[in-house]
Amino acid sequence: MPRLSCLFLLLCSSLALGAERWPSPQWPVQLADSTAAQALQAYAFPARDDRTRTGIRSDALLVVRDGVIVHEAYAGATEASTPHLIWSASKSLFACVLARAADQGLLRLDDPLARHYAPMQKHPQVRIRDVLNWASGLDWQEEYEFAPLRSSVVAMLYTRGRADMGAFAADHPQLHAPGTHFRYSSGDSNLLAAMLRERLGERHADYPWQALFEPLGIRSATWERDASGSFIASSYVYLTARDLARIGLLMQRDGRWGEAQLLPADWVRFMRTPFVGEGVSPGGGVPGGHWWLNRTPAAQPRPWPDAPEDTFAALGHWGQGLYVMPSEGLVVVRYADDREPGFDANRLLALARAAYGRQAQP
Amino acid sequence: MKRLFKWLMLLTVLMLAVLVWRERVHLAAFPGIIGSFTAKEYCSCRYVARMPEDYCRGYVKQWLPATLADDPLARRVSATGLGVTRSAVWLGEREGCRLLTQEDRLASDR
Numbered sequence: 001m002p003r004l005s006c007l008f009l010l011l012c013s014s015l016a017l018g019a020e021r022w023p024s025p026q027w028p029v030q031l032a033d034s035t036a037a038q039a040l041q042a043y044a045f046p047a048r049d050d051r052t053r054t055g056i057r058s059d060a061l062l063v064v065r066d067g068v069i070v071h072e073a074y075a076g077a078t079e080a081s082t083p084h085l086i087w088s089a090s091k092s093l094f095a096c097v098l099a100r101a102a103d104q105g106l107l108r109l110d111d112p113l114a115r116h117y118a119p120m121q122k123h124p125q126v127r128i129r130d131v132l133n134w135a136s137g138l139d140w141q142e143e144y145e146f147a148p149l150r151s152s153v154v155a156m157l158y159t160r161g162r163a164d165m166g167a168f169a170a171d172h173p174q175l176h177a178p179g180t181h182f183r184y185s186s187g188d189s190n191l192l193a194a195m196l197r198e199r200l201g202e203r204h205a206d207y208p209w210q211a212l213f214e215p216l217g218i219r220s221a222t223w224e225r226d227a228s229g230s231f232i233a234s235s236y237v238y239l240t241a242r243d244l245a246r247i248g249l250l251m252q253r254d255g256r257w258g259e260a261q262l263l264p265a266d267w268v269r270f271m272r273t274p275f276v277g278e279g280v281s282p283g284g285g286v287p288g289g290h291w292w293l294n295r296t297p298a299a300q301p302r303p304w305p306d307a308p309e310d311t312f313a314a315l316g317h318w319g320q321g322l323y324v325m326p327s328e329g330l331v332v333v334r335y336a337d338d339r340e341p342g343f344d345a346n347r348l349l350a351l352a353r354a355a356y357g358r359q360a361q362p
Numbered sequence: 363m364k365r366l367f368k369w370l371m372l373l374t375v376l377m378l379a380v381l382v383w384r385e386r387v388h389l390a391a392f393p394g395i396i397g398s399f400t401a402k403e404y405c406s407c408r409y410v411a412r413m414p415e416d417y418c419r420g421y422v423k424q425w426l427p428a429t430l431a432d433d434p435l436a437r438r439v440s441a442t443g444l445g446v447t448r449s450a451v452w453l454g455e456r457e458g459c460r461l462l463t464q465e466d467r468l469a470s471d472r
Contacts (some may be wrong), residue, residue, distance in 0.1 A: 027422065076417070077413050077414055077417045082411055082412070082413070083410060083411055083412075084413060085406065086412075149385065149388050150388055151387075154395060155388070157398075157402075158394065158395050158398035158399055158402070159386070159391035159392075159395060159398060160391045162398070162461050162463065163463045164465075175448065183464055195466060205456075206456075209456065221455060221456070222410050222457070222458040223456065223457075223458070224406070224410075224457060224458040224459060224460060225457055225460065226460070227460065227461075227463045228404070236406075236458065238406070238411060238458065253453050333431055334397070337421070353451045
């Protein structure tokens with residue numbers, strides 16, 4: 001009889017080990033300090049020079065393995081409680097907001113934007129799925145560091161477009177047939193935001209919180225808007241690293257949070273499917289549905305060769321990144337203030353994988 | 363020789379004029395960039411990310427100079443660069459900061 005109860009206890013504990021961990025309400029934390037973890041830490045946080053602002057300048061690094069925080073570090077003025085600007089990683093979060101709206105029957109991937117948003121009647125063929133692939137075909141100029149004068153994105157955020165960013169983007173002429181040509185565009189993201197505002201009306205202002213942030217237990221979010229009231233989906237979400245990791249865990253687990261399937265399966269699949277068409281440069285990022293992928297449509301080199309093929313990411317200016325490696329059970333958040341190129345995401349992912357992946361030595 | 367020089371000058375001036383005309387929309391908007399960027403990003407740095415003042419002044423520094431005026435009580439930031447002044451104001455926990463438009467400024471003057 002004692003042997004039987006021992007067996008029962010063993011069975012229970014192994015079941016508990018197999019159970020999924022979730023940050024509800026707080027993240028479970030089990031920090032490690034292996035040699036591999038130190039190598040990861042050393043790469044992300046070299047000596048920091050705030051005067052010259054050169055080199056790799058990480059503000060935060062957070063690694064979550066199977067729902068448990070295993071690595072957490074901050075630098076400079078950034079702390080665990082800092083809602084850090086994530087810049088263009090906001091775009092991927094907005095795709096999740098739209099997926100929630102689709103789950104509630106408010107819109108569909110194949111809907112033309114014009115069905116919900118009048119200014120897009122100038123471009124009646126452009127569908128939500130095209131815009132999520134950054135393939136609206138509109139003649140948009142994203143470059144700003146080298147061509148600030150003609151940059152559409154600078155004009156949208158800071159000058160001519162700032163009052164109504166959706167309308168500003170919709171005023172761009174059609175250059176390619178919709179859905180045929182990838183052209184990275186912050187205007188595309190803000191067209192989606194303006195469309196959601198029109199679709200939801202008065203419910204719009206609280207929608208990302210009601211639909212996405214609150215179910216995930218995210219409390220630190222700020223999402224700035226333009227003067228027309230639309231969310232600036234392209235650029236202006238602020239979150240703590242711990243809260244951004246919640247989005248990563250949601251995506252790692254295929255849009256499911258606990259028992260609830262928050263994002264429809266077809267949307268999750270679409271977000272992680274590489275766009276097939278013109279304009280994708282080998283060696284550049286592989287666009288999915290407003291997420292960046294490590295899976296290429298043809299036999300091309302992967303953007304992050306040392307990370308698994310199922311890796312995907314939300315990426316932003318000056319080094320912001322939310323990386324998800326489902327086959328390794330890993331979510332990596334990196335906040336930064338990189339003012340020059342030099343940071344290598346492939347290296348970071350390789351080191352994170354070595355320290356905390358399925359094959360890692362404890 | 364002198365005549366050729368004159369013609370070349372005239373041609374250059376003409377080409378410049380055409381260029382300026384073609385790019386007039388972009389050129390007219392351009393001087394506002396520095397003031398807008400500085401006001402908006404400083405406002406968010408201070409009142410959304412809640413970073414220290416020194417850090418935020420460094421954070422918004424660009425290759426062109428700008429002056430900055432912060433009213434912490436109103437959480438309103440104004441910045442001037444290339445002779446153009448722009449303002450941003452903090453609106454709330456969820457909304458963060460927003461650049462003011464022409465209409466906003468007229469409304470607040472009234």
